[in-house]
Amino acid sequence: MSARIRATFDDAGARGWLHAVSLDHPDQTVALDPDVVVPIASVYKLPLLAAFCHLIDTQELNPREQVTLAPEDRIPGATGLSILQDPVTMSLRDLAVSMMTVSDNAAADALLNRVGVDRLAQLLQSFGLEHTRVRRGAAGNLSELRRRTGTSDVDAAFAVLADNDQTDPVGMYDAAGMSASSARDMTTLLASLWSGRLLSEEQTAFAQRLMQQQVFSQRLASGFPYDGVRVAGKTGTFGALRHEVGVVVMPGGDAYAVAVFAHAARGDYRLPRVDAAIGEAARLAVDQLR
Amino acid sequence: MLTERYLQIFVTLADEQHFGDAARVIGITQPPLSQGLRRLEAMVGAKLFERGLGRVELTPAGVALLPYARRALSAIDEFHDAAIAQDPDGPEIRLGLAPEVPASVGAAVAAACGEAVHGSRVTVTSAPTSSLVGQVSSGRLGLAVVLHPAVLDGLQAGPVTLLRSWALVPTSLHPDDGQPLPLRKLDGLPVAVRPRAEAPAARDLFLDTLGLHRPGGGTVVVTDDRAGLAMAAAGQAIVVTPDDSLQAAGVGRHRLIDDPLPVRLRLVWPQPRTPNALPPEVMAQLTEALAEP
CATH class of the missing domain: 3.40.190.10 (Periplasmic binding protein-like II)
Structure with missing residues (x-):
């Protein structure tokens, strides 16, 4: 099976990593280099959400706390608060909604500031995630990107990554410098989130709902073109990286946690073949487990 | 007679668990791979793999023999290394060229290989980019000129050269x-x-x-x-x-x-310490040969 999945990524012009596990039969798995640590881009928002919900359960954070974010304090991004022009006041839990459903960088950065990088690291350790590191928020990633590409603004920096006529800056995609995880760590997190072991009933439902409200359907969900199959996921996109991790629920209720990471050979902003390969690889894995 | 190729087929098939993948890694097509495996199994007198749809798995006999095959192969590699050290003709540089590389550009890189390592022998093979990348990863080739963009998992690579x-x-x-x-x-x-x-x-x-x-x-x-x-x-x-x-x-x-x-080309080479890897300073020289064809 891993050879077929590998061939799917080869055909799309990408290197892929995958781990899939049946939530009802955790001994049944499909794997393609599942323990390799890969930079996870915006997938870091999922462990951040889990930590945030945990801190609500322990009453260290108040989900209704209002935060006001001025435009100059908000970091760049393609969606959400990042693209608005005026000051915004929202609750912490609504920041989480925007962070998860449309991968809002500004909302995620504000939430990471409230959770704290060190507190987050401790929580991830306690969740049993050995390979997962959230180094900095997107703000740190973007300044690192500008430094490595020798550019002064974010758009110019991404243009360097997207240019197929240039070589990627050295170390640009090294897991060591960025938020990183392994495919197996992500399915571990998803499995404990779905089992209800990780969070209270209320926070479990909240986290699952945000993933079900995921607006991007080009990746995992594209592999399951049936309204009866529900897909809850979180994507990650940065330069040539294309990821999604999530839970696929079959019409009968059987559920599978799937983590797919891909690093495309091409740097283009739009890589529909790689997005579709993520869905296809997930479909191959889930069909094997059914 | 037991040959290095039979051992290579055995070990690679065990690693890849797929006939097509194993053939690509070795740099041969599937029919000689299947034939080689059949001959090896006839020689051993036991089946080494169970063949399923698209995938292969080691049999108990295969599991038992695999460590011996790995040891034999690494001993053969050591023999090759020692032989190269004794070779009055000097070290061998194995260069791969994608078919899209114009003849004059391939010739320039091959000539630069000869100049970069004193007394070396340069051998050149042509194969598609996807095959060359696998052969460089496994150390069968010392370097290759491939098309960009390509998936270069773990390989070192020089800058992108654009040809009009x-x-x-x-x-x-x-x-x-x-x-x-x-x-x-x-x-x-x-x-x-x-x-x-x-x-x-x-x-x-x-x-x-x-x-x-x-x-x-x-x-x-x-x-x-x-x-x-x-x-x-x-x-x-x-x-x-x-x-x-x-x-x-x-x-x-x-x-x-x-x-x-434009045709985009890149020189790729294995991580240091892979068999047939060339010293970094030599690679720097050779990337220039491709940059100024």
Whole structure:
């Protein structure tokens, strides 16, 4: 099976990593280099959400706390608060909604500031995630990107990554410098989130709902073109990286946690073949487990 | 007789668990791989793999023999290394060239290899990018010139070199006036392209760019530049190539305005300590040879 999945990524012009596990039969798995640590881009928002919900359960954070974010304090991004022009006041839990459903960088950065990088690291350790590191928020990633590409603004920096006529800056995609995880760590997190072991009933439902409200359907969900199959996921996109991790629920209720990471050979902003390969690889894995 | 190739087939198939993948890693096609395995099994007197649909698994006999095969192979590698050290002809540099590399560019890189390592012997093989990348990863090749973009998992790579392309256009479609042409205008005949599986990412980039600039006209798959040129001579296809030496009667040579379809090449080599790896300072010299072809 891993050879077929590998061939799917080869055909799309990408290197892929995958781990899939049946939530009802955790001994049944499909794997393609599942323990390799890969930079996870915006997938870091999922462990951040889990930590945030945990801190609500322990009453260290108040989900209704209002935060006001001025435009100059908000970091760049393609969606959400990042693209608005005026000051915004929202609750912490609504920041989480925007962070998860449309991968809002500004909302995620504000939430990471409230959770704290060190507190987050401790929580991830306690969740049993050995390979997962959230180094900095997107703000740190973007300044690192500008430094490595020798550019002064974010758009110019991404243009360097997207240019197929240039070589990627050295170390640009090294897991060591960025938020990183392994495919197996992500399915571990998803499995404990779905089992209800990780969070209270209320926070479990909240986290699952945000993933079900995921607006991007080009990746995992594209592999399951049936309204009866529900897909809850979180994507990650940065330069040539294309990821999604999530839970696929079959019409009968059987559920599978799937983590797919891909690093495309091409740097283009739009890589529909790689997005579709993520869905296809997930479909191959889930069909094997059914 | 037990040969190195049989051991290589055994070990690689155990690692890849897939006939096609194993054949690609070794750099042979599937029939000789299957035949080699059958002969080895006949020699051993036991089945080494269970063959299922698309996948293979070691039998208990295979599991028992695999460590011996690995040890034997590494002993053979040590023998090769020791032999190279004794070889009065000097070390061997194995260079791979993708078929899209123009003959003169491949020759320049090969010549630079000879100059970079005193007393070396250079051997050159041609294979598609996807095969070369596997052969460099496994250390079977010391370096290769491949198409960019390609998946280069774990390989070292030099900068991207852009080669300007020519359009070889049948004179029946456009007179041989040497004038640069807009790609958009070349929709009267299909453009010859090599098989996609040879280098999916680079080929898709070519096809996507072609589709952007030239919505009509289509493409036709050819096995190599000779076939492409022959089809152009027959008035059946347009060839896009950086190769200055390709020519035929009845085929005109034109630059494409703004050069939308350059050939992107990169030198790739294995991580240090892989068999056949060259020293970093030599690789720096060779990337320059490709940058200034």
